Amino acid sequence: MTDTAIARPPRSSAQAFRDGLRAALTSILFYVLLGNYSGIGALCYEFGFSPIWAVLCTLLIWAAPAQVILISTLGTATLLEVAIAVSLSSVRLLPMVAALLPMLQREDTRQRDLVLPMHLTAISVWVEGMRLLPGVPKEERAAYYNGLGCGLLFAATFASAAGFYLAASLPPLLAAALLFLTPMSFLMTVCRNTRTLMDGLALGLGLVLGPLIAAQKIGLDLLWTGLIAGSAAYAVHRLRQAKASAP
Protein backbone atom coordinates (compact mmCIF):
# COMPACT_ATOMS: atom_id res chain seq x y z
CA MET A 1 0.00 0.00 0.00
CA THR A 2 2.29 2.77 -1.20
CA ASP A 3 -0.17 4.90 -3.12
CA THR A 4 -2.02 7.57 -1.19
CA ALA A 5 -5.46 8.98 -1.79
CA ILE A 6 -4.00 12.12 -3.30
CA ALA A 7 -1.31 10.68 -5.56
CA ARG A 8 -3.59 8.07 -7.11
CA PRO A 9 -5.05 8.79 -10.57
CA PRO A 10 -8.86 9.21 -10.52
CA ARG A 11 -10.86 6.02 -11.01
CA SER A 12 -14.23 5.28 -12.51
CA SER A 13 -17.22 4.44 -10.32
CA ALA A 14 -17.04 0.84 -11.51
CA GLN A 15 -13.44 0.58 -10.36
CA ALA A 16 -14.27 2.13 -7.01
CA PHE A 17 -17.19 -0.28 -6.66
CA ARG A 18 -14.86 -3.19 -7.36
CA ASP A 19 -12.38 -1.90 -4.78
CA GLY A 20 -15.24 -1.84 -2.27
CA LEU A 21 -16.25 -5.38 -3.18
CA ARG A 22 -12.67 -6.53 -2.68
CA ALA A 23 -12.57 -4.85 0.72
CA ALA A 24 -15.74 -6.74 1.66
CA LEU A 25 -14.25 -10.08 0.63
CA THR A 26 -11.11 -9.51 2.69
CA SER A 27 -13.02 -8.27 5.74
CA ILE A 28 -13.30 -10.58 8.72
CA LEU A 29 -16.94 -9.48 8.90
CA PHE A 30 -17.66 -11.24 5.59
CA TYR A 31 -17.05 -14.53 7.35
CA VAL A 32 -18.79 -13.49 10.56
CA LEU A 33 -21.88 -12.67 8.48
CA LEU A 34 -21.72 -16.07 6.76
CA GLY A 35 -21.97 -17.69 10.19
CA ASN A 36 -24.57 -15.38 11.73
CA TYR A 37 -26.90 -15.36 8.76
CA SER A 38 -26.81 -19.12 8.27
CA GLY A 39 -28.28 -19.20 11.79
CA ILE A 40 -30.98 -16.76 10.70
CA GLY A 41 -31.70 -18.85 7.58
CA ALA A 42 -32.11 -21.86 9.87
CA LEU A 43 -34.55 -19.89 12.03
CA CYS A 44 -36.60 -19.12 8.91
CA TYR A 45 -36.80 -22.84 8.20
CA GLU A 46 -37.85 -23.74 11.75
CA PHE A 47 -40.55 -21.06 11.85
CA GLY A 48 -42.03 -22.28 8.59
CA PHE A 49 -41.09 -19.53 6.14
CA SER A 50 -40.10 -20.21 2.53
CA PRO A 51 -36.52 -19.94 1.26
CA ILE A 52 -37.50 -17.00 -0.99
CA TRP A 53 -38.93 -15.23 2.04
CA ALA A 54 -35.68 -15.87 3.94
CA VAL A 55 -33.63 -14.33 1.13
CA LEU A 56 -35.93 -11.30 0.70
CA CYS A 57 -35.98 -10.80 4.46
CA THR A 58 -32.20 -10.32 4.47
CA LEU A 59 -32.12 -8.21 1.28
CA LEU A 60 -34.91 -5.88 2.42
CA ILE A 61 -34.42 -5.56 6.17
CA TRP A 62 -30.64 -6.11 6.44
CA ALA A 63 -30.59 -5.69 10.20
CA ALA A 64 -30.14 -8.92 12.12
CA PRO A 65 -32.04 -8.05 15.35
CA ALA A 66 -35.05 -6.76 13.40
CA GLN A 67 -35.04 -9.91 11.29
CA VAL A 68 -34.86 -12.27 14.25
CA ILE A 69 -37.67 -10.42 16.05
CA LEU A 70 -39.83 -10.59 12.93
CA ILE A 71 -39.09 -14.26 12.27
CA SER A 72 -39.58 -15.45 15.84
CA THR A 73 -42.62 -13.37 16.85
CA LEU A 74 -44.71 -13.20 13.66
CA GLY A 75 -47.79 -15.20 14.59
CA THR A 76 -47.31 -15.01 18.38
CA ALA A 77 -48.11 -11.31 18.86
CA THR A 78 -50.30 -8.79 17.06
CA LEU A 79 -48.87 -7.24 13.92
CA LEU A 80 -48.64 -3.81 15.55
CA GLU A 81 -46.67 -5.23 18.47
CA VAL A 82 -44.23 -6.96 16.15
CA ALA A 83 -43.84 -3.80 14.06
CA ILE A 84 -43.05 -1.71 17.15
CA ALA A 85 -40.50 -4.22 18.45
CA VAL A 86 -38.86 -4.42 15.00
CA SER A 87 -38.76 -0.65 14.77
CA LEU A 88 -37.31 -0.15 18.24
CA SER A 89 -34.50 -2.58 17.45
CA SER A 90 -33.59 -0.54 14.36
CA VAL A 91 -33.56 2.97 15.81
CA ARG A 92 -29.77 2.57 16.09
CA LEU A 93 -29.61 2.87 12.28
CA LEU A 94 -30.50 6.57 12.48
CA PRO A 95 -27.34 7.80 14.26
CA MET A 96 -25.24 5.42 12.14
CA VAL A 97 -26.59 6.94 8.92
CA ALA A 98 -26.19 10.43 10.37
CA ALA A 99 -22.54 9.80 11.22
CA LEU A 100 -21.82 8.35 7.80
CA LEU A 101 -23.47 11.05 5.68
CA PRO A 102 -20.76 13.71 5.96
CA MET A 103 -18.20 11.18 4.68
CA LEU A 104 -20.19 10.42 1.52
CA GLN A 105 -21.95 13.67 0.77
CA ARG A 106 -20.64 16.34 -1.57
CA GLU A 107 -22.31 19.56 -2.65
CA ASP A 108 -23.64 18.00 -5.84
CA THR A 109 -24.93 14.80 -4.18
CA ARG A 110 -28.60 14.18 -4.85
CA GLN A 111 -30.74 12.65 -2.10
CA ARG A 112 -31.73 9.71 -4.31
CA ASP A 113 -28.06 8.81 -4.74
CA LEU A 114 -27.96 8.29 -0.99
CA VAL A 115 -30.85 5.81 -0.83
CA LEU A 116 -28.76 2.80 -1.83
CA PRO A 117 -25.76 3.54 0.45
CA MET A 118 -28.15 4.18 3.32
CA HIS A 119 -30.06 0.95 2.72
CA LEU A 120 -26.75 -0.92 2.68
CA THR A 121 -25.85 0.59 6.04
CA ALA A 122 -25.98 -2.08 8.71
CA ILE A 123 -23.69 -2.38 11.69
CA SER A 124 -21.10 -4.48 9.77
CA VAL A 125 -20.96 -2.25 6.69
CA TRP A 126 -20.95 0.87 8.82
CA VAL A 127 -18.03 -0.29 10.97
CA GLU A 128 -15.93 -1.18 7.91
CA GLY A 129 -17.03 1.97 6.08
CA MET A 130 -16.04 4.31 8.91
CA ARG A 131 -12.68 2.55 9.05
CA LEU A 132 -11.91 2.46 5.31
CA LEU A 133 -13.60 5.52 3.78
CA PRO A 134 -11.13 8.12 5.09
CA GLY A 135 -8.49 6.50 2.83
CA VAL A 136 -10.69 6.76 -0.28
CA PRO A 137 -10.91 9.99 -2.34
CA LYS A 138 -14.21 11.73 -1.64
CA GLU A 139 -15.59 11.49 -5.18
CA GLU A 140 -15.10 7.70 -5.18
CA ARG A 141 -16.53 7.05 -1.74
CA ALA A 142 -20.20 6.45 -2.62
CA ALA A 143 -19.32 3.83 -5.25
CA TYR A 144 -16.73 2.27 -2.95
CA TYR A 145 -19.22 2.09 -0.08
CA ASN A 146 -21.84 0.55 -2.39
CA GLY A 147 -19.32 -2.14 -3.37
CA LEU A 148 -18.45 -2.80 0.26
CA GLY A 149 -22.12 -2.97 1.25
CA CYS A 150 -23.13 -5.19 -1.67
CA GLY A 151 -20.27 -7.58 -0.89
CA LEU A 152 -21.28 -7.95 2.75
CA LEU A 153 -24.99 -8.12 1.94
CA PHE A 154 -24.19 -10.85 -0.57
CA ALA A 155 -22.50 -12.91 2.16
CA ALA A 156 -25.56 -12.54 4.39
CA THR A 157 -28.04 -13.35 1.62
CA PHE A 158 -26.11 -16.39 0.47
CA ALA A 159 -25.83 -17.61 4.07
CA SER A 160 -29.57 -17.09 4.67
CA ALA A 161 -30.36 -19.48 1.83
CA ALA A 162 -27.59 -21.92 2.79
CA GLY A 163 -28.67 -21.95 6.44
CA PHE A 164 -32.26 -22.62 5.41
CA TYR A 165 -31.29 -25.71 3.43
CA LEU A 166 -28.76 -26.86 6.02
CA ALA A 167 -31.39 -26.72 8.78
CA ALA A 168 -33.64 -28.87 6.61
CA SER A 169 -31.00 -31.49 5.91
CA LEU A 170 -28.55 -31.59 8.84
CA PRO A 171 -28.89 -34.15 11.64
CA PRO A 172 -30.80 -32.69 14.64
CA LEU A 173 -27.75 -32.00 16.80
CA LEU A 174 -25.99 -29.97 14.09
CA ALA A 175 -29.23 -28.20 13.18
CA ALA A 176 -29.55 -27.26 16.86
CA ALA A 177 -25.98 -25.93 16.85
CA LEU A 178 -26.81 -23.86 13.76
CA LEU A 179 -29.88 -22.37 15.46
CA PHE A 180 -27.83 -21.64 18.58
CA LEU A 181 -25.56 -19.37 16.51
CA THR A 182 -28.15 -16.58 16.63
CA PRO A 183 -28.55 -16.17 20.42
CA MET A 184 -24.85 -16.84 21.02
CA SER A 185 -23.59 -14.31 18.47
CA PHE A 186 -26.21 -11.70 19.49
CA LEU A 187 -25.07 -12.00 23.08
CA MET A 188 -21.45 -11.58 22.02
CA THR A 189 -22.24 -8.54 19.86
CA VAL A 190 -24.06 -6.83 22.71
CA CYS A 191 -21.29 -7.73 25.18
CA ARG A 192 -18.66 -6.27 22.89
CA ASN A 193 -20.60 -3.03 22.53
CA THR A 194 -21.17 -2.77 26.27
CA ARG A 195 -19.09 0.14 27.51
CA THR A 196 -21.17 1.73 30.21
CA LEU A 197 -22.99 0.52 33.30
CA MET A 198 -26.26 1.33 31.53
CA ASP A 199 -25.52 -1.02 28.62
CA GLY A 200 -24.57 -3.82 31.01
CA LEU A 201 -27.66 -3.33 33.16
CA ALA A 202 -29.95 -3.28 30.12
CA LEU A 203 -28.36 -6.52 28.91
CA GLY A 204 -28.54 -8.33 32.26
CA LEU A 205 -32.06 -7.15 33.09
CA GLY A 206 -33.27 -8.05 29.59
CA LEU A 207 -31.86 -11.57 29.85
CA VAL A 208 -33.48 -12.19 33.25
CA LEU A 209 -36.76 -10.31 32.79
CA GLY A 210 -37.38 -11.64 29.25
CA PRO A 211 -38.37 -15.20 30.23
CA LEU A 212 -40.13 -13.99 33.42
CA ILE A 213 -42.34 -11.60 31.47
CA ALA A 214 -42.88 -14.15 28.70
CA ALA A 215 -44.14 -16.61 31.34
CA GLN A 216 -46.94 -14.17 32.27
CA LYS A 217 -48.43 -14.83 28.81
CA ILE A 218 -49.54 -11.22 28.47
CA GLY A 219 -48.38 -11.05 24.86
CA LEU A 220 -46.04 -8.28 23.74
CA ASP A 221 -43.45 -9.70 26.16
CA LEU A 222 -40.43 -8.66 24.06
CA LEU A 223 -41.63 -5.09 23.93
CA TRP A 224 -42.42 -4.92 27.65
CA THR A 225 -39.06 -6.42 28.50
CA GLY A 226 -37.29 -3.90 26.30
CA LEU A 227 -39.21 -0.94 27.71
CA ILE A 228 -39.01 -1.99 31.39
CA ALA A 229 -35.42 -3.25 31.44
CA GLY A 230 -34.14 -0.49 29.14
CA SER A 231 -35.90 2.28 31.05
CA ALA A 232 -34.71 0.88 34.39
CA ALA A 233 -31.12 0.83 33.13
CA TYR A 234 -31.53 4.39 31.86
CA ALA A 235 -33.03 5.49 35.20
CA VAL A 236 -30.04 4.07 37.10
CA HIS A 237 -27.75 5.95 34.71
CA ARG A 238 -29.62 9.22 35.39
CA LEU A 239 -29.60 8.67 39.16
CA ARG A 240 -25.86 8.11 39.15
CA GLN A 241 -25.34 11.21 37.04
CA ALA A 242 -27.47 13.27 39.41
CA LYS A 243 -25.54 11.92 42.38
CA ALA A 244 -22.20 12.64 40.71
CA SER A 245 -23.13 16.25 39.98
CA ALA A 246 -24.66 16.91 43.42
CA PRO A 247 -22.48 18.97 45.78
Added chain:
Amino acid sequence: MSFAMEPFLALILIGFLPSEVWRWLGIVVGRGLDEESEIILWVRGVATALIAAVVARIVVLPPGALASIPLEVRIGALGIGFLAFLLIRRSAFAGVLAGEAALVLGALAFGV
Protein backbone atom coordinates in the same frame (compact mmCIF):
# COMPACT_ATOMS: atom_id res chain seq x y z
CA MET B 1 -49.60 -25.50 -3.54
CA SER B 2 -51.03 -22.02 -3.53
CA PHE B 3 -48.75 -19.05 -3.24
CA ALA B 4 -49.39 -17.25 0.04
CA MET B 5 -48.98 -13.49 -0.14
CA GLU B 6 -49.47 -12.78 3.56
CA PRO B 7 -45.90 -13.57 4.70
CA PHE B 8 -44.53 -11.24 2.01
CA LEU B 9 -46.96 -8.46 2.90
CA ALA B 10 -45.96 -8.89 6.54
CA LEU B 11 -42.30 -8.75 5.52
CA ILE B 12 -42.82 -5.39 3.79
CA LEU B 13 -45.29 -3.78 6.20
CA ILE B 14 -44.06 -4.91 9.61
CA GLY B 15 -40.48 -5.86 8.80
CA PHE B 16 -39.03 -3.67 6.06
CA LEU B 17 -40.89 -0.37 6.60
CA PRO B 18 -40.60 -0.07 10.42
CA SER B 19 -36.88 -0.77 10.17
CA GLU B 20 -36.04 1.16 6.99
CA VAL B 21 -37.77 4.33 8.16
CA TRP B 22 -34.82 5.03 10.51
CA ARG B 23 -32.39 4.97 7.60
CA TRP B 24 -34.54 7.50 5.72
CA LEU B 25 -34.90 9.66 8.81
CA GLY B 26 -31.15 9.48 9.22
CA ILE B 27 -30.75 11.15 5.82
CA VAL B 28 -33.38 13.78 6.58
CA VAL B 29 -32.66 14.80 10.16
CA GLY B 30 -29.21 13.33 10.56
CA ARG B 31 -27.13 16.47 10.49
CA GLY B 32 -28.30 18.11 13.68
CA LEU B 33 -28.23 14.99 15.79
CA ASP B 34 -26.47 14.80 19.14
CA GLU B 35 -25.36 11.21 19.69
CA GLU B 36 -25.15 11.68 23.44
CA SER B 37 -28.62 13.20 23.79
CA GLU B 38 -30.84 11.73 26.52
CA ILE B 39 -33.43 10.33 24.12
CA ILE B 40 -30.77 8.46 22.14
CA LEU B 41 -29.33 7.05 25.37
CA TRP B 42 -32.76 5.83 26.47
CA VAL B 43 -33.46 4.25 23.07
CA ARG B 44 -30.10 2.52 23.23
CA GLY B 45 -31.01 1.06 26.62
CA VAL B 46 -34.38 -0.17 25.35
CA ALA B 47 -32.87 -1.64 22.18
CA THR B 48 -30.14 -3.42 24.16
CA ALA B 49 -32.72 -4.92 26.53
CA LEU B 50 -34.86 -5.91 23.55
CA ILE B 51 -31.98 -7.84 21.98
CA ALA B 52 -31.22 -9.46 25.35
CA ALA B 53 -34.87 -10.53 25.55
CA VAL B 54 -34.64 -12.03 22.05
CA VAL B 55 -31.56 -14.02 23.13
CA ALA B 56 -33.35 -15.27 26.26
CA ARG B 57 -36.48 -16.14 24.30
CA ILE B 58 -34.62 -18.27 21.75
CA VAL B 59 -32.68 -20.06 24.51
CA VAL B 60 -35.64 -20.62 26.86
CA LEU B 61 -38.37 -21.18 24.25
CA PRO B 62 -36.31 -22.56 21.36
CA PRO B 63 -37.59 -23.42 17.91
CA GLY B 64 -37.45 -26.84 16.28
CA ALA B 65 -34.23 -28.77 16.55
CA LEU B 66 -32.84 -26.63 19.37
CA ALA B 67 -35.77 -27.71 21.58
CA SER B 68 -34.40 -31.27 21.61
CA ILE B 69 -31.47 -30.09 23.73
CA PRO B 70 -32.15 -29.87 27.49
CA LEU B 71 -32.81 -26.39 28.90
CA GLU B 72 -29.90 -26.67 31.35
CA VAL B 73 -27.49 -27.39 28.49
CA ARG B 74 -28.76 -24.42 26.46
CA ILE B 75 -28.42 -22.00 29.37
CA GLY B 76 -25.09 -23.52 30.42
CA ALA B 77 -23.70 -23.16 26.88
CA LEU B 78 -24.72 -19.49 26.78
CA GLY B 79 -22.96 -18.96 30.12
CA ILE B 80 -19.81 -20.78 29.02
CA GLY B 81 -19.70 -18.68 25.85
CA PHE B 82 -19.96 -15.53 27.96
CA LEU B 83 -17.17 -16.72 30.31
CA ALA B 84 -14.92 -17.53 27.35
CA PHE B 85 -15.58 -14.02 26.00
CA LEU B 86 -14.50 -12.49 29.33
CA LEU B 87 -11.45 -14.75 29.76
CA ILE B 88 -10.13 -14.66 26.19
CA ARG B 89 -9.43 -10.97 25.51
CA ARG B 90 -13.13 -10.07 25.08
CA SER B 91 -13.16 -11.99 21.81
CA ALA B 92 -16.65 -12.50 20.41
CA PHE B 93 -15.32 -15.25 18.15
CA ALA B 94 -13.93 -17.21 21.12
CA GLY B 95 -17.25 -16.77 22.92
CA VAL B 96 -19.31 -18.11 20.03
CA LEU B 97 -16.92 -21.02 19.52
CA ALA B 98 -16.89 -21.98 23.22
CA GLY B 99 -20.69 -21.67 23.48
CA GLU B 100 -21.25 -23.83 20.42
CA ALA B 101 -18.77 -26.46 21.62
CA ALA B 102 -20.42 -26.51 25.05
CA LEU B 103 -23.84 -26.96 23.46
CA VAL B 104 -22.78 -29.92 21.32
CA LEU B 105 -20.73 -31.61 24.06
CA GLY B 106 -23.47 -31.00 26.62
CA ALA B 107 -26.09 -32.47 24.31
CA LEU B 108 -23.93 -35.55 23.75
CA ALA B 109 -23.21 -35.94 27.48
CA PHE B 110 -26.75 -35.40 28.75
CA GLY B 111 -28.52 -37.20 25.97
CA VAL B 112 -30.40 -35.94 22.95
